[in-house]
Amino acid sequence: MRTTIRDVAREAGVSPSTVSRALSMPGLVNSVTRERVLRAAQRLGYEPNRAARGLITGRTGNLGLIVPDLANPFFPSLVKGVQARAREADYAVFLADSDEDPAAESDLVRVLAKQVDGLILCSPRGREEDILTLAATTTLVMVNRRFGRVPSVVFDNSDGIRQAVAHLAALGHHRVAWVGGPRTSWSNRDRIRALRSATDAAGMDLYVAGHFPPQFEGGIAAADLIIASGVTSVVAYNDVMALGLLGRLRDRGLRVPQDISVIGIDDIQMSSMSSPTLTTVSLTKAQAGRAAVDLLLSLLEQPDGVRKPRRELPTQLLVRASTGVAPTD
Amino acid sequence: MRTTIRDVAREAGVSPSTVSRALSMPGLVNSVTRERVLRAAQRLGYEPNRAARGLITGRTGNLGLIVPDLANPFFPSLVKGVQARAREADYAVFLADSDEDPAAESDLVRVLAKQVDGLILCSPRGREEDILTLAATTTLVMVNRRFGRVPSVVFDNSDGIRQAVAHLAALGHHRVAWVGGPRTSWSNRDRIRALRSATDAAGMDLYVAGHFPPQFEGGIAAADLIIASGVTSVVAYNDVMALGLLGRLRDRGLRVPQDISVIGIDDIQMSSMSSPTLTTVSLTKAQAGRAAVDLLLSLLEQPDGVRKPRRELPTQLLVRASTGVAPTD
DNA sequence: CAGACTTCTGCAATCGCTTTCAGACTTCGG
DNA sequence: CCGAAGTCTGAAAGCGATTGCAGAAGTCTG
Numbered sequence: 258m259r260t261t262i263r264d265v266a267r268e269a270g271v272s273p274s275t276v277s278r279a280l281s282m283p284g285l286v287n288s289v290t291r292e293r294v295l296r297a298a299q300r301l302g303y304e305p306n307r308a309a310r311g312l313i314t315g316r317t318g319n320l321g322l323i324v325p326d327l328a329n330p331f332f333p334s335l336v337k338g339v340q341a342r343a344r345e346a347d348y349a350v351f352l353a354d355s356d357e358d359p360a361a362e363s364d365l366v367r368v369l370a371k372q373v374d375g376l377i378l379c380s381p382r383g384r385e386e387d388i389l390t391l392a393a394t395t396t397l398v399m400v401n402r403r404f405g406r407v408p409s410v411v412f413d414n415s416d417g418i419r420q421a422v423a424h425l426a427a428l429g430h431h432r433v434a435w436v437g438g439p440r441t442s443w444s445n446r447d448r449i450r451a452l453r454s455a456t457d458a459a460g461m462d463l464y465v466a467g468h469f470p471p472q473f474e475g476g477i478a479a480a481d482l483i484i485a486s487g488v489t490s491v492v493a494y495n496d497v498m499a500l501g502l503l504g505r506l507r508d509r510g511l512r513v514p515q516d517i518s519v520i521g522i523d524d525i526q527m528s529s530m531s532s533p534t535l536t537t538v539s540l541t542k543a544q545a546g547r548a549a550v551d552l553l554l555s556l557l558e559q560p561d562g563v564r565k566p567r568r569e570l571p572t573q574l575l576v577r578a579s580t581g582v583a584p585t586d
Numbered sequence: 587m588r589t590t591i592r593d594v595a596r597e598a599g600v601s602p603s604t605v606s607r608a609l610s611m612p613g614l615v616n617s618v619t620r621e622r623v624l625r626a627a628q629r630l631g632y633e634p635n636r637a638a639r640g641l642i643t644g645r646t647g648n649l650g651l652i653v654p655d656l657a658n659p660f661f662p663s664l665v666k667g668v669q670a671r672a673r674e675a676d677y678a679v680f681l682a683d684s685d686e687d688p689a690a691e692s693d694l695v696r697v698l699a700k701q702v703d704g705l706i707l708c709s710p711r712g713r714e715e716d717i718l719t720l721a722a723t724t725t726l727v728m729v730n731r732r733f734g735r736v737p738s739v740v741f742d743n744s745d746g747i748r749q750a751v752a753h754l755a756a757l758g759h760h761r762v763a764w765v766g767g768p769r770t771s772w773s774n775r776d777r778i779r780a781l782r783s784a785t786d787a788a789g790m791d792l793y794v795a796g797h798f799p800p801q802f803e804g805g806i807a808a809a810d811l812i813i814a815s816g817v818t819s820v821v822a823y824n825d826v827m828a829l830g831l832l833g834r835l836r837d838r839g840l841r842v843p844q845d846i847s848v849i850g851i852d853d854i855q856m857s858s859m860s861s862p863t864l865t866t867v868s869l870t871k872a873q874a875g876r877a878a879v880d881l882l883l884s885l886l887e888q889p890d891g892v893r894k895p896r897r898e899l900p901t902q903l904l905v906r907a908s909t910g911v912a913p914t915d
Numbered sequence: 916c917a918g919a920c921t922t923c924t925g926c927a928a929t930c931g932c933t934t935t936c937a938g939a940c941t942t943c944g945g
Numbered sequence: 946c947c948g949a950a951g952t953c954t955g956a957a958a959g960c961g962a963t964t965g966c967a968g969a970a971g972t973c974t975g
Contacts, residue, residue: 259700259931261930261931261932262931262932262933263931271954271955272954272955272956273931273932273933273955274933274934274954274955274956274957275953275954275955276932277932277933277934278933278934278953278954281933285952285953286953286954287952287953287954290953290954304696304697304700305931305932306641306700306930306931306932307637307700307701307932308636308637308638308640308641308646308701308930308931308932309637309641309930309931309932309933309960310931310932310933311637311932311960312635312637312638312641312930312931312932312933312959312960312961312962313931313932313933313934313959313960314932314933314934314960315960317637319680319701327662327665327666327669328662328663328666328855330659332662333656333657333659333661333662334657336656336681336683337656337657337683337685340656340681340682340683341683341685344682344694349680349682349697349698349701350680350681350682351648351678351679351680351681352665352669352679352680352681353669353673353678353679354665354666354669354670356666356670365673367633368633368678369678371588371633371635371636372636372637372648372678473855473859500859501859504859504861507861526657526802527856527859530802530829530830530833530856531860532833532836532861588961590960590961590962591961591962591963592961600924600925601924601925601926602925602961602962602963603924603925603926603927603963603964604923604924604925606962606963606964607923607924607963607964610963614922614923615923615924616922616923616924619923619924634961634962635960635961635962636962637960637961637962638930638960638961638962638963639961639962639963640930640962641929641930641931641932641960641961641962641963642929642930642961642962642963642964643930643962643963644930
């Protein structure tokens, strides 16, 4: 049997109300009594039942986090950030992985929404109307996607990509290719837009190599198109794809960076372990997780009072070994 | 305002009790009434409040999952398995990452334990007494560690490692090194034991290269020792370390597998993307997650009636490009 | 057709906690 | 020394569900 507030009350010789107050609103209770209660609670190893508390306060002390695919190294980092910040704020985290399936996602959301105070949603391709419906009934924060007035945490893709293009230009490249991620993904659209404006500004040619699944295989699939296009440099939708690209380029006999320069986006762990190590636009993933929790918590405290329910996190080009001077042919 | 059971009752023109029964024990209620209730619930979008239900039934419908480090690719796979199986069984999953810190772990456990029906614990180095205390108060299943009578899901390391050694022997290797993980890790001990008995049986020399952090850096750190030892083949505690090893070996000018063969354990995604691709002992990580949930659920149903609260999952050597014929010098 | 069973439904208690309200006791100004 | 204000504490209601118990209606048997 778990110890309840009544046990503590009996042990301390006070009423349950006093125990409750001593624990959650000290100051309302005499310091001597409080001390006695705290010691009794300690002695009995009492931990309040959150469900019961939630029932009356309307707050569960839980957050929900929905990610499309935990196997993509981007997300574990994010989750860790969310986790860590949530724990600091004394919240527990429900995690759900939708397996890239928008339908499963809706289900998850419906089930989770009832059990949490707020939801952090990474749903690059969920339908906009679903998101609106959801936002109407739940406090939620979106990560890596901006949509309407829904609170969000995104990365400043433009800046990072501008840095990447500047880097390539400085190395003498004039032709750059884009290896695209999923057509419907918000960040894919955001990134290609940023890349286009950066290459335009720099007077570089841009070759867009369609859409590929955001996985290693996607990068492999894109490689031959890239080679055929004759570009000297390429920016990929994310690091995983860039690594796939790297592998296939090598298999085709191209040397990176001597023959072609490759840049990824994300800065996942593996990108510093590949060979050559990958130049990439680094995203502060854990920080995004923390920021999402912060935003969510402030929304919970003052539902309408948050001045700017949008956070944009800085990005930073990390130059490693996969970029080099443009080949002179 | 969320719709409660009373709303549904009013809408359907019955009492709350009837609604409750119609939803959770149909058959006890007239089919016509039931139909009416279900439609009303549907119309109002009613979802029972799990906290309230849990309060009286004593079941939360939640599971807890504690992992040491989500950044290690082994764990996301496990988490996905847990997730998927839990969802099928209509359970939600609390995830906590202890950041490899046993102290944080105890805290997490204490907080989570109150909110879940059972706990899945991946705690390679938690103190044994802590685990016992925990097991006494909570239903829990350990993954990747076997200890006392605590229910567990582990991999059959012996078999996989035996396959690996047989593979090396067949390639003509006589000297093999072990790149060890954390000294206190259960699976590290289990694996070195398995390796030792396999090499003994095969009449091979075994060189044990101490203990290293189970990360990429650990593999890098071990590489020079390995080179100095003069072995022709090496088995690493896990894939991440094997990849680190691969990188450093190349930097030192050794060719894999011509000069030295490398085998990992885990079969993480990256091991099929490295160059050379990594021969590895494949573990069915997602399946382990599912098995852990299954075991946990059956323990919840019949606390003492589970015949064999231990599952051992098969392992399988995956031969890829990092192993080859032993060099003849 | 009365009495015994079934079958179905509603009342009310309860889970563990928070919170309003009011009472008991101090303290203090007049 | 009395009344008002202030400080603490306890009794009780209630959050949203489940469930034992009992009554109402219907069915069956002799």
